Amino acid sequence: MDIDAAKAEVLRICAHLHGLGMLAAADGNVSYRLNDQCILITPAGRNKRLIAARDLAVLTLENSIISGSPSSERLMHLKVYATCAEAKVVVHAHPINAIAWSIAKPKLNELPIRSMPEAILGVGAIPIVPYARPGTEALAQGLEKIAPMHKALILARHGALSWGNSAEEAINGMERLEHVAKVLAVAASLGPLSELPEDEINSLLKLRQKMGSRSL
Numbered sequence: 001m002d003i004d005a006a007k008a009e010v011l012r013i014c015a016h017l018h019g020l021g022m023l024a025a026a027d028g029n030v031s032y033r034l035n036d037q038c039i040l041i042t043p044a045g046r047n048k049r050l051i052a053a054r055d056l057a058v059l060t061l062e063n064s065i066i067s068g069s070p071s072s073e074r075l076m077h078l079k080v081y082a083t084c085a086e087a088k089v090v091v092h093a094h095p096i097n098a099i100a101w102s103i104a105k106p107k108l109n110e111l112p113i114r115s116m117p118e119a120i121l122g123v124g125a126i127p128i129v130p131y132a133r134p135g136t137e138a139l140a141q142g143l144e145k146i147a148p149m150h151k152a153l154i155l156a157r158h159g160a161l162s163w164g165n166s167a168e169e170a171i172n173g174m175e176r177l178e179h180v181a182k183v184l185a186v187a188a189s190l191g192p193l194s195e196l197p198e199d200e201i202n203s204l205l206k207l208r209q210k211m212g213s214r215s216l
């Protein structure tokens, strides 16, 4: 894909996530791996629904700025590209229900998805990465071990991150995570959460293993 097509793809992802209410004000950032050396990334401090192709920045994988004014949260993106060879697109957004779970249930280290077959089949698990200040090396470090294992994850008190080998996969991860968080929040407001039987959960996990690691 040439750089103009990649820029158009990034803008399309931004518009999609903004339409879903996941990118309020200047929140969130999207990046795209151009080649072995460089990524495209959205600019710092801008509303992602209002940016144009000329606003996108180019950055090396070692965090040297080639052009533009890249997102202040770029270390997180660079960590994913460095640790996940398959990553082509990285998306960071601020989905409401996903964040709310991490605020209301600070001891959780993953969403309680054992009641939802499509969550188990779609992403396997949705971990919650412990809080670190947005934009810091500490937050990027928090992803080092977890991002290679999980393509959709929650950043405590802050947002969520998803990645994939295509725009569609990265978007699927983000949509899946927030949809599951919303269903669980509604269910929890109605009564205690119930789980599927253990053998059914194990069968679903085996099925997921057979299907591969793609976010669905």
Ligand SMILES: [Zn+2]
Binding pocket: 027, 028, 073, 092, 093, 094, 134, 158, 159
């Ligand atoms: Zn953020």
